[in-house]
Amino acid sequence: ATAPPTPQELSAIEGGLPPHTNVLFLCKSVTLASRVKSHSEQLMLPLGEPPADSERLKLDFSAAEPELRAPLFLSSSEWLVLLDRCLPPDQRWFKSEQEEAQFKEAINGTGDGLASLLSHMELAEGDDSPTRSTGDARG
Numbered sequence: 001a002t003a004p005p006t007p008q009e010l011s012a013i014e015g016g017l018p019p020h021t022n023v024l025f026l027c028k029s030v031t032l033a034s035r036v037k038s039h040s041e042q043l044m045l046p047l048g049e050p051p052a053d054s055e056r057l058k059l060d061f062s063a064a065e066p067e068l069r070a071p072l073f074l075s076s077s078e079w080l081v082l083l084d085r086c087l088p089p090d091q092r093w094f095k096s097e098q099e100e101a102q103f104k105e106a107i108n109g110t111g112d113g114l115a116s117l118l119s120h121m122e123l124a125e126g127d128d129s130p131t132r133s134t135g136d137a138r139g
Helices: 007-013 030-047 054-062 076-085 097-108 113-126
Strands: 024-027 072-075
Touching: 024 030, 024 076, 030 072, 030 076, 054 072, 054 076, 072 076, 072 097, 076 097
Parallel strands: 024 072
Antiparallel strands: none
């Protein structure tokens, strides 16, 4: 059996670019984007890939850098704001960071529904005590 190719070998196969170059993950929720990013980073660490700086990747994307060196994980509202930032300043929909923040809040709501759902699920998973009694308490 042959060993899987190393990141360097994959890079050579792909014309010098790592296989995860110029990858965008778009998720409806900020929480989901964060979770997918976290899992991706955990998978990449054994391959020698350190976690990427998300803010740097966003700046590179907005500046029309030819290559994103690592995957970019965004919620749908972050994606729309990022696309808007790619336009010349006089053509942008959002005229300030405050307007961007208000838009993200309007799209995501005041709370991320997935975040509250996951927090309840994680609490339930971490709690080993029974939620209801199934036996008779009488001795």
